[in-house]
Amino acid sequence: MYYTYIIYSATINKYYVGSCQDVAERLQDHLNSRSKYTKVAKDWELKHFETYLTRSEACQREMQIKKIKSRKYIENLVE
Numbered sequence: 001m002y003y004t005y006i007i008y009s010a011t012i013n014k015y016y017v018g019s020c021q022d023v024a025e026r027l028q029d030h031l032n033s034r035s036k037y038t039k040v041a042k043d044w045e046l047k048h049f050e051t052y053l054t055r056s057e058a059c060q061r062e063m064q065i066k067k068i069k070s071r072k073y074i075e076n077l078v079e
């Protein structure tokens with residue numbers, strides 16, 4: 001299984017959208033500064049995830065969310 005996920009940092013008031021095969025492990029990567037973009041904060045929380053059968057589907061969904069470039073859209077997904 002593959003996942004598209006959204007995490008949020010209250011410290012910097014930002015969302016991050018990504019895709020991976022293991023959400024828990026990837027969240028730990030973000031919390032432990034193993035990601036260039038997310039290393040600026042240490043309080044990332046998993047807010048939303050979607051499950052896909054293939055990596056391609058998960059990556060396509062990640063790109064779809066990012067292309068929309070709308071915080072409101074992301075917040076609607078999270079709710």
